[in-house]
Amino acid sequence: MSISDDFHVYDTTLRDGAQQEGLALSVADKIVIAQHLDELGVGFIEGGWPGAVPKDTEFFERARTELHLKNATFAAFGATRKPDTAAADDPQVAALRESGAGVVTLVAKSHDAHVERALRTTLDENLRMVADTVKHLREHGQRVFLDTEHFFDGYRANRAYALEVVRVAVEAGADVVALCDTNGGTLPRELQDVVRDVLDSTGARLGIHCHNDAGCAVANSIAAVEAGVTHVQGTINGYGERTGNADLLAIVANLELKREHELLPPGNLAESFRIAHAIAEVTNVPPSTRQPYVGLSAFAHKAGLHASAIKVDPDLYQHTDPALVGNDMRMLVSEMAGRASVELKGRELGFDLGGTKADRDVVSRVTERVKEMESRGYTFEAADASFSLLLTEEVTGKRASFFDVESWRVITESRADGEAVSESTVKLVAGGEREIVTGEGNGPVNALDHALRTAIERAYPVVNKFELVDYKVRILDSGHGTDAVIRVLIETADGEGSWVTVGVGHNIVEASWEALVDGVTFGLLRHKEVVR
Ligand SMILES: CC(=O)SCCNC(=O)CCNC(=O)[C@H](O)C(C)(C)COP(=O)(O)OP(=O)(O)OC[C@H]1O[C@@H](n2cnc3c(N)ncnc32)[C@H](O)[C@@H]1OP(=O)(O)O
Numbered sequence: 001m002s003i004s005d006d007f008h009v010y011d012t013t014l015r016d017g018a019q020q021e022g023l024a025l026s027v028a029d030k031i032v033i034a035q036h037l038d039e040l041g042v043g044f045i046e047g048g049w050p051g052a053v054p055k056d057t058e059f060f061e062r063a064r065t066e067l068h069l070k071n072a073t074f075a076a077f078g079a080t081r082k083p084d085t086a087a088a089d090d091p092q093v094a095a096l097r098e099s100g101a102g103v104v105t106l107v108a109k110s111h112d113a114h115v116e117r118a119l120r121t122t123l124d125e126n127l128r129m130v131a132d133t134v135k136h137l138r139e140h141g142q143r144v145f146l147d148t149e150h151f152f153d154g155y156r157a158n159r160a161y162a163l164e165v166v167r168v169a170v171e172a173g174a175d176v177v178a179l180c181d182t183n184g185g186t187l188p189r190e191l192q193d194v195v196r197d198v199l200d201s202t203g204a205r206l207g208i209h210c211h212n213d214a215g216c217a218v219a220n221s222i223a224a225v226e227a228g229v230t231h232v233q234g235t236i237n238g239y240g241e242r243t244g245n246a247d248l249l250a251i252v253a254n255l256e257l258k259r260e261h262e263l264l265p266p267g268n269l270a271e272s273f274r275i276a277h278a279i280a281e282v283t284n285v286p287p288s289t290r291q292p293y294v295g296l297s298a299f300a301h302k303a304g305l306h307a308s309a310i311k312v313d314p315d316l317y318q319h320t321d322p323a324l325v326g327n328d329m330r331m332l333v334s335e336m337a338g339r340a341s342v343e344l345k346g347r348e349l350g351f352d353l354g355g356t357k358a359d360r361d362v363v364s365r366v367t368e369r370v371k372e373m374e375s376r377g378y379t380f381e382a383a384d385a386s387f388s389l390l391l392t393e394e395v396t397g398k399r400a401s402f403f404d405v406e407s408w409r410v411i412t413e414s415r416a417d418g419e420a421v422s423e424s425t426v427k428l429v430a431g432g433e434r435e436i437v438t439g440e441g442n443g444p445v446n447a448l449d450h451a452l453r454t455a456i457e458r459a460y461p462v463v464n465k466f467e468l469v470d471y472k473v474r475i476l477d478s479g480h481g482t483d484a485v486i487r488v489l490i491e492t493a494d495g496e497g498s499w500v501t502v503g504v505g506h507n508i509v510e511a512s513w514e515a516l517v518d519g520v521t522f523g524l525l526r527h528k529e530v531v532r
């Protein structure tokens with residue numbers, strides 16, 4: 001059952017979203033995504049094109065027994081009957097009928113040139129294809145929506161014919177006619193004028209389906225709603241053919257937060273962030289950090305002047321409260337930080353630095369050090385753990401340290417079997433004991449990581465939980481060739497969370513060692529080991 005039939009939130013992630021380059025969903029993936037969509041509370045889930053794509057046929061079969069939707073109705077997508085064939089005899093129409101979906105969304109041509117050149121039939125026969133197929137499915141008890149492909153381009157080329165397709169579909173029993181900006185090139189004002197004309201001329205219940213080729217898919221969808229459409233199609237994370245479809249979560253957030261529509265069940269908008277990221281895990285497409293509302297950077301503030309105003313009131317630099325979509329505000333500390341950025345970041349990390357003159361001095365020193373270090377290649381916005389160590393150092397007056405390193409070295413040897421293996425030796429004092437440890441690895445950083453953690457494990461057994469999970473190298477100032485500055489970011493995890501540290505140097509191993517030591521040090525602080 002749809003939440004509300006007054007306004008349709010129609011998701012096509014599993015059909016048009018799956019048309020994105022590089023995105024390939026298994027049937028099991030589609031089932032998991034459908035569960036997330038239903039939990040979010042969309043009204044309709046377009047599951048695919050049964051009869052054309054074997055996985056989609058299987059999806060509808062399995063969905064019937066495996067999915068018990070609370071909020072959504074499934075829609076099966078497919079084309080109108082072939083030219084000069086009875087709808088009842090068309091095997092693809094049969095697949096739609098037999099899909100078990102409560103709704104069939106038929107794609108139909110509404111642009112005269114497409115009818116004549118792509119379908120290779122007459123304008124009249126295309127109208128009969130629409131009417132026959134809609135009637136046939138209605139007679140079999142299915143609700144029918146019609147997607148009018150290339151509607152806006154078709155309207156420009158032959159308004160009368162485009163409108164006739166809409167009228168014929170409604171007369172035959174289609175509940176909704178979705179106007180599709182298939183090539184995604186229409187701009188909002190023109191789109192709105194067309195929607196108004198179609199509403200006035202046909203009285204049809206209209207929907208909108210936009211692509212993002214001109215960067216206007218969300219704006220066009222909102223413009224269409226403002227002009228009177230009551231059914232809006234889109235995909236999670238804006239997946240879709242070419243530059244993608246309209247991002248459904250952004251549309252819903254805009255309409256709920258800025259136009260007072262109630263589209264999802266109460267409270268569900270705040271699930272947007274979680275569900276967008278959960279679906280990105282399934283699609284295996286890295287989520288864009290800059291995605292409106294649900295991107296990791298959507299409420300991340302870098303500029304010092306922004307932070308200083310946010311300190312007074314977050315609304316001064318945010319268009320909405322991130323919590324409403326399940327996201328969080330974050331402060332980024334970098335060379336562009338001012339004292340307010342450092343103070344707010346400190347608060348995020350558990351340091352209250354707003355009060356005394358001593359606090360203000362700490363904030364000023366940290367701000368200066370960050371700017372100076374970033375000018376040498378460090379970056380703190382991606383390395384919260386290194387920033388936290390720097391801040392702790394300025395607050396307590398000493399660098400957190402659990403061991404004294406005497407020396408380290410690493411060699412890489414090419415062996416007779418052609419394998420290159422690295423071996424390192426680390427000498428240090430930890431827990432009052434001098435340790436001399438060697439470590440092997442498939443590369444120098446791996447070998448150093450093993451040796452370092454082995455050398456301190458007697459004093460701090462918790463390091464056995466630590467694991468280096470990501471390692472990124474960036475050559476800064478690459479014009480200097482092998483003399484360039486190298487920045488290394490290391491992510492360390494302990495099974496409960498992860499943290500990132502940074503190291504910089506002219507030597508990649510030296511930069512890595514700095515990031516490794518910070519990584520272990522921050523991990524020990526996290527586990528409340530006592531600093532010497
Ligand atoms: C705008 C959109 O995104 S619509 C969704 C598009 N999605 C897909 O295409 C994914 C699934 N598609 C498929 O599996 C295949 O393309 C199929 C099964 C639909 C068709 O495959 P094939 O029969 O091998 O033909 P092909 O892919 O070359 O398409 C051309 C045929 O489709 C017909 N066709 C094109 N558009 C339409 C339409 N809107 N309605 C009905 N038929 C259409 C053409 O007339 C041509 O038919 P013909 O071979 O009888 O002359």
Ligand SMILES: CC(=O)C(=O)O
Pocket residue numbers: 016107147148149150180181182183209211
């Ligand atoms: C139907 C569809 O996906 C389109 O016209 O873009």
